[in-house]
Amino acid sequence: MTTGNDRFGVIWDFDGTLVDSMPTHFGAWQRFMREHSITFSEKEFLSLAGMSAEETLQHYFKDAPPEELVRLGELKNSYYREVVAQEGVVFAPGALELLKVLHQAGVKQAIGSGTHMKNLEITLGQYPWLKDYFEAIVVADHVSRTKPDPEIFLLAAQNLGLPP
DSSP states (O other): OOOSOOSOEEEEOTBTTTBOOHHHHHHHHHHHHHHTTOOOOHHHHHHTTTSOHHHHHHHHOTTOOHHHHHHHHHHHHHHHHHHHHHHOOOBOTTHHHHHHHHHHTTOEEEEEOSSOHHHHHHHHHHOGGGGGGOSEEEOGGGOSSOTTSTHHHHHHHHHHTOOO
């Protein structure tokens, strides 16, 4: 979709900004950590928010090789997707309204998120019309460094054809 606005755009984070998925992620993390006999508080969860599952896992499985962190991250994310598939997502208050207003005003929009595409696809599958609002989607799978590194946002801006 071409909007005609070449001066600025909006890059939406997904989890906790566009959708209120944090309770679902916290539940998935609790299930995963309980299965691995690790105590995991909401305070710990919130301090790691925005990081990829693999980066979070590095804090708890310091000696695990990268491929094991990927496997464990996929397991945790599968728990998240199970719940989303059954219950759907809750959009953050005001997010849909703002998304629509920006779209109507011709503002270019992208998703720039530390989530993985599989996690995002389940929501886009439930709400296929949501794709119409975004000219670009950049997630952890598309970059070598995730948040807090700005690579996701820089690539999203580039994909929108806008300077950072």
